[in-house]
Structure formats: structure tokens, C-alpha cells
Amino acid sequence: MIEPLGAMLGGVAGAIAGSFLATLILRWPQGRGVMRGRSACDGCGRTLGAGDLVPLLSAMAQRGRCRTCGARIDPLHGRVEAACAVIGALAVGLAPDVAGLGWALLGWWLLTLAVLDWRHFWLPDALTLPLTFLGLTVGSWVTDAVLADRAIGAAAGYAGLLAVAWTYRWARGREGLGLGDAKLLGALGAWFGWQALPFVLLLAAGTGLLAVGVAAALGKRVERATRVPLGTALAVAAVPGWWLSALLSG
Template sequence: MIEPLAALSGGIAGAIAGSFLATLILRWPQGRGVMRGRSACDGCGRTLGAGDLVPLLSAMVHWGKCRTCGARIDPLHGRVEAGCAMIGALAVGFAPDVAGVGWALLGWILLTLAVLDWRHFWLPDALTLPLAFLGFTLGLWVTDAALTDRAIGAAVGYLALLAVSQGYRLARGREGLGLGDAKLLGALGAWFGWQALPFILLLAAGMGLLTVAGSMVLGKMVERTTQVPLGTFLAVAAVPGWWLSALLLG
């Protein structure tokens, strides 16, 4: 059963985390500092006050626009805030303890990585490496995978996609798979153990194929060099893949 007060707390924490993460997603790829200076409107440059920075509510009150110049606020802010709020509410609501905090952090980081890879084909080390570290530490309260299985999962996950990446480079003479994907799969191995990796990869590959097929159905040009954000699909498939492995392997 979900604990209402814990879920509310997790949702509020998630909305606050989402506000920061949305800003990070928008600024980081542009080389803009996230921690430097106060938040300002991208349209008129007005420094935003406390009333402009309430997650979800501020944008709703002002209809998604700056109240000074009327410039449109990127809807990514609201979407990431809402997504993180849902993750926090479910994680802490169902597990109002250290495990809930672990699930929430895992979900928030995976959401951020999924969006970054979808938009920019970029999985920064500054997120994937801490995610792996958390898998070996906080992850011990989240899943019951043995430490040995986590170590094997981290190594196998990374080395498997590293081998694919290097093999493709040797065969085709160009990069076909980024090392960020390998590091992300290794991090997921640290959270869930090696047993979950085949299921995560299978689901991620399936989503990738469906995305390409959907693009073709919609008439979009798909070429042999078309990029597919594997990291996005790995992030989305992580928890369902782990759940399937636990269900089928016991």
C-alpha cells in the first residue's frame, strides 16, 4: 500500500529536483553554467523571483509564458518537473525509507539521461559514473542483487557494448555506438546485477526497432546512418527489464 504523506513528500521533492534537472538539460549541452547566477527569462533577461520558480505551479499560473515579456517557457520544464514528481511520489510512497530514496534518485537520473540522449545523443560521464557508484552503495537497499552480481553486471554491461562499439568502428571505419551507452549499461548492471542485463537490452532494442518502424510509417527518411538514441531506450527499459528478470528467473 502506498503511504499518502510519504507520496506527497516524494512528489514535492521530485518537482523541486525536476526544476533543477530541466534547467540542467536545457543549459548543459549549450555550455551554459547551471549553478552560476540566478535564473532569468531567456526572452527578456529578467531575473526570476521566488514566485516565478515554484515547480509546475508558476508556469500554470502564467500560462507557460514569462509574465513580463510574454516569451514562451520551454515546455520541457513542466514535463520534467511532472515526471520527477511522479517518480518521487511512487518511489517514496511505496517505500518510505532508504529504498524509496534510492528508487527516486535512480528514476530522476535515468529520466535526465533519457532526455539528454533523445535530444542530443549525449550521456555525460558526470551522470553515468555517479549512477554506477550509487548502484554499488544506495542500490544495496533497492534490489537484492548480491554485490558480486553487481560487479559482474557493471563489468559485463560496459564491456559488452564497448566490444560492439569497437567492432563496428573496425568494420565500418566510423563510430556507431557511443561509449556513454556502454557506461550506462554498466551502471544498470551495478544496480540490478548481470541477470537483468539481457532483459534490459532486449526491451531497449525492441523500443529502438519500433521507433525506426514508426518513423518509416510516418514517412520520415530513415537511412543506414540514422542515429538512434540507445541510451534513452536503455533508461526507459531499466526497471521493466529488471522486473522481468526477477519474475522469470525468480
């Protein structure tokens, strides 16, 4: 059962976290600072006040546009804020303790990586490496995996996809798999233990194939060399893969 107060607090915290993460997702790939100065409209440069920065509500009240210049507010803001609010509400509502905080943190982190990889094919070390560290330290908050299994998972996840990347480059003479994907799988191993990795990979592969199939059905050109954001698929498959492995082993 979901605990209402925990769900409400988690949802509010998620919306606030999502506001920051959406800004990070939009600005970081452009080389723009996230922590420098106060928030401002990208259209007219007006410094945003407190009333402009209320997650979800401000954009809806302003109908998705700056109230000064009318410039369109990137809808990614609202989507990430809403997704983080849902993640926080579910995590803390279902586990109103330190475990819920751990699940919320993991969910927000994976959402950020998923969107960055989807939009830019980029999984920055500044996110994947701390995620590995958190898995080895606070990962015990969210799963029953012992530290040894999580350490093996971190090493096996990274080494497994690194071997695939090297093999592909040797066989085809070009890059086929980014090292960010290997680091992300290693991070997931650090959270869930090595036992979950086969299930995460299986579901991620299915997710990637489904995305390609949908793209083809929508009339988009799909070729053998079409790039697929594996990191996005891994992030989406992470929790279901862990749940499936726990279900079958239990």
C-alpha cells in the first residue's frame, strides 16, 4: 500500500529535483553552466522570480511561455518535473523510510541519464561514476544484495560491455558501443548485484528492438548503422530487470 503522506512528500521533492535536472539536461550538453547565476529566460534574458520557478505550476499558469517576451518554455522542463514527481511519490509512498529515499535517488539519476543518452548519445562520467559509488555505499538501502555481489556486479557489468565494445571495434574497424554504456551497466551492477545483470541486459535489448520497430512503423529510416541509445534502454530496464531477477530467485 502507498503511504499518502510519504507519496505527497516524495512527489514534491521529485518535482523540485526535476526542475534542476531538466535545466541540467538542457544546458550541460551546450556547455552552459547550471549552477552559475540565477535562472533566466532563454528568450529575453529576464531573471526569473520565485513565481516563475514553481515546478509544473508556473509553466501551466503561463501556458508554457515566458510572461515577458512570450518565448516558448521547453516542454522538457514539465516532462522531467512530472516524471521525477511520479518517481518520488512511488518510491517514498511505497517505502516511507531510507529505502524510499534510495529508490527515489536512483530513479531520478537514471531518468537524467536516459534523457541525455536519448537526446545526445551521451552518458557523462560525472554521472555514471558517482552512481557506481552510490551503489556500492547506499545500494544496501534498496536491495538485499550483499556488498560482495554488488562489487562483482560493478566489475562484471563494466568488463562485459567493454569486451563487447573492443570485440566490435576489432571486427568492424569502427566504434559500435560507447564506454558510457559499460560504465552505466557497471553502476547498475553496483546497485543490484551481478545476479540482476542478465535480466537487465535482456530487457534492455528488447526495449531497444521495440524502439527501432516503432521508429520503422512511424516511417523513420532505419538502417543497419542506425544508432540506438543503449544507455536509455539500460536505464529503463534497470528496475524491472532487478525485480524479475529477485522474483525468479526467490
